[in-house]
Amino acid sequence: MSTPNSLEGLLAKSSAYLSDTHVQQIVAAYDFGALAHAGQTRKAGGAYIWHPVAVAEILAEIQLDHESLIAAILHDVIEDTPYTKQDIIDRFGQSVAEIIDGVTKLGKIEFNTPQEAQAESFRKMMLAMSRDIRVILIKLADRLHNMRTLGVMRPEKQRRIARETLDIYAPIAARLGINAIRIELEDLGFKAYYPRRFATLEQAVKKARGNRKEIVEQITEAIQTRINQEGFKAEVVGREKHVYSLYKKMKKKRFSFDEVLDIFAFRVIVEQAEDCYRMLGLVHSLYKPLPGKFKDYIAIPKANGYQSLHTLLFGPYGVHIEIQIRSEMMHEVSEHGIAAHWQYKQTDAGTQASAVDVRAQEWVRNLLEIQQSAGNSLDFLENVKIDLFPDVIYVFTPQGDIVTLPKNATAVDFAYAVHTNLGHACVGCRIDRQLMPLRSVLESGQTVDIIKSKETQPNPTWLNFVTTAKARSQIRHFLKNQHSRSAHDLGQRLLTKAMRVHNMAYSGLSEDIITKLVGELKLTDWNQLLEEIGLGERMAGLVAKQIHDSLLGKDDHIPHATDANGHHQPLAISGTEGLVVNYANCCHPIPGDDIIGFISSGKGLVIHRQSCKNVKHYSNQPEKWLDVDWDPSSEELFAVEIQVETKNQRGALALIASEIANTKTDIDRVRSEDKDETFSLMNFVVLVRNADHLDELLRHLRRIPIIDKAYRIENINH
Incomplete structure (x- = not known):
């Protein structure tokens, strides 16, 4: 035929x-x-x-x-x-x-x-x-x-x-x-x-090509002349970005067409890999390099096997010159990728080309392993995009379902992506079966198991590390509502306590009194007043005095306190007051400690240990201090910092963390440093119910052979 x-x-x-x-x-x-x-x-x-x-x-x-x-x-x-x-x-x-x-x-x-x-x-x-x-x-x-x-x-x-x-x-x-x-x-x-869009860009490129031709030829000739002077064998070619590449760069960086074309690109192809670095020195001697713009993809190839040296230079007439330097074999791999495997497998260059083949086969094999874990075609459809779209990651639930998240997403983002209620209730996570902090950045292919608790609620610090719009909006929405509720409840308790000083009872406030006070203070309603008191923006004692003073001479209208017995009653703290009762990081108070409260504008009530050195620092503002005590019925968990002195040996941190977990105590965060050649210092912030729980934990740790000392961090005056 x-x-x-x-x-x-x-x-x-x-x-x-x-x-x-x-x-x-x-x-x-x-x-x-x-x-x-x-x-x-x-x-x-x-x-x-x-x-x-x-x-x-x-x-x-x-x-x-x-x-x-x-x-x-x-x-x-x-x-x-x-x-x-x-x-x-x-x-x-x-x-x-x-x-x-x-x-x-x-x-x-x-x-x-x-x-x-x-x-x-x-x-x-x-x-x-x-x-x-x-x-x-x-x-x-x-x-x-x-x-x-x-x-x-x-x-x-x-x-x-x-x-x-x-x-x-x-x-x-x-x-x-x-x-x-x-x-x-x-x-x-x-x-x-x-x-x-394509036609517009293509026309613009053709028009610009004529204006740039002279500069490209001049730079090409200058580089080629220097190469010849040094006795090199190399090919220099001007390189134009293709239309779609220009479009993506303009869109991603919001560049104009002229800004994108400001860079003149060239490729220098040398005979051997070792010549690439000599050529780099040569072009750097010809034109000054821009600091921080050199990339070595020869020493560290891209995932698809691409190898080249990239450098950006100050060229003539103030233009920037981008140069790629690669060997002939690297150029073939760059153009043909895995196809270069068959081209080179019978040659001396076969080893390197085969490495490209191995990378591609490994990528496919990893996808197949994920497919087996995922279990169904829909899951696999998402996972095939893992390396095709690097700005997205794909992680698994324990049931094998796939959750798509942006790059740098954390375990909290994952929880909210699964369900808003799971996000609100998360207290910890296991990533590939390992206990990890909620702020851990996730990677494609990981399995994430969220640990939840009915008693927990979103933490405002999560906003510092979440990346997804859903997580951010849901956390903010919850905190806004919770903040208002918590501030309202605390404000009412603070005002109730302040009114007792004037022998008045909050429960006896009439609608007339409330309406009058709201008008005098130019507020929207009574709830706004209570929220401002709870947030520390308005002093409960001054409001109580204003209520009392406005009723002077009208004793029959003063709401007398029903429990006034001449005894001073501190405000009971249970740990469930939400965001407007904060526990000071300087001393980490826990139930069983003697405590005192400080009214801080915008933060509400901050609880310190009475022995904390910062209590003395604030002593010149007595009107902001409040007597508080622990509610004996509280079952909340409180953060406290402990320090462990341990012998230097492999696996010490893992052993101690495991022993802490065995006492049913959660670890919030940990840091470690060497004390000397023999001992290390490990600081753990752990969550305990009260001082008895902490004492039990410390006694358990002191019985571990590698631990020399274990004690609570005391930020106090001595």
Whole structure:
């Protein structure tokens, strides 16, 4: 059978790097494919066979092996013709048949189908990739040719295909390091999805290219001249960002087109890896580098195997010059990614190229492990995006459900993402079965188990580290309501106590008195007054005196205290007063300690131990101090700091933390430092019920052989 011009392009490209025997096998595949597809046509026009031949030609451009090219030519035979997998095995071998079978199973990926079908397609894609990565390479080339001929489709179908190309196929090409295919997929997808934006940017680039040509040529000549002077062998080329890359940068950084084009980009390709660093010194001697703008992707390659040196320089005329320096092999890996594995596997460079293959296979294997944990296709659909969209993380609930969160999200963000009530009630978390602080930043693939308590409530400090809008808004909403309720309740208790001094009872206040006082103080209502007292913005004693003074001479209207017996009654503190009763971090008071309260504007009531050194500091404001005592019925947990002196040995911290947990005591935070060569100091902030609970904990710790001392931190006057 003859070989028309369309086949000539494939044969020209493949014969440049394949043996004559392999090229003849490609011709045989074409003959078989043309026979199988006889009578079939493409929507774009012409015989169907020219589509798979064009797919094979794309793969030949990145120098994929002969089996891949044969499989590309025949990738629709099993699905669209009467021929079977066994027919392929008989003619072209088991390996080619398995690749085609893998592509066939991906053949009906439709990303606008219902979620289950979409998810199952993703599962098949990863399973096929795990068996042979060449399956996805053929699928990428197939998508690229479809994008090149997209114009025959209806506009709405063009947009759908363009969207899935930008969302799925281009990121997969990027993850596998195949920049040559990624860049074209992105530009074609952008052009089809936003045709006007693409046309505007493309026109602007063409116009700017003429204005920049002279500068680019001058810089290229200067670098090349210096290279020649030093006796180097290297190629210098000016590099233009493709249209979609410009668009993303303008959108992300909110740059104008002129700002993006301020940077002139060049690529310097040297012979060997060791020449890259010598070339870096050479260009730095030619143009001054910008501090902090050097990146070494040779020593630390990107996840997809990309290697290069990146540097930013001050060039002539005040322009910035971005230079990438890489070896010839690094350049091939950069352009062809995992495809370079087949290109180099018979050469001395094979070790490095194989490393790229290992990275890709490891990525696919990790996704398959996550799929097995997730259990169903919908979960897996989300997880395939883990490395494709690095600004998003995917973590698991203990039941295997997936929660999508932004990068740097914490356990609290996770709790609120699962359910608002779980967020409100969380007190701790286990990440991959390890007890961790709630502020722990999560990573993709982790399993997060939230520990909750009915008695707990959101902590305002969470707002310092949560990242999701839902968590932030729900915490603020709760705190606002809780703050108002707590301030109201505390204000009423403080006013009740202050009125007793004047032999008045809060319960006896009449509507007339309340209305009169609200008017005199120019408040909205009585609740506002109580909230201001609770927040420390208005002194309860002054309000009580104002009530008394306004009723002087009207003794029959003064509400007498029913429990006035001449004894001084301190305010009872239970720990359930919410956000307007705070426990001082300087002395960490707990039930059983002698305590005193300080009215702080905006914070409400701050509880200190009477022995705390800060009590003396505030002693010049006696009107703000309040006698308080513990409510004996309180069952709340209170933070207290202890210090442990322990022998230096491996695992000491884990042992002590475990022993603390054995006493049913929670750890809020911990820090450790070396005291000397023999001992370490470990400070734990633990949550206890009262002083007896603390004493029991300390006695338990002192019995541990590696612990020399264990005691409560005393921030007091001696």
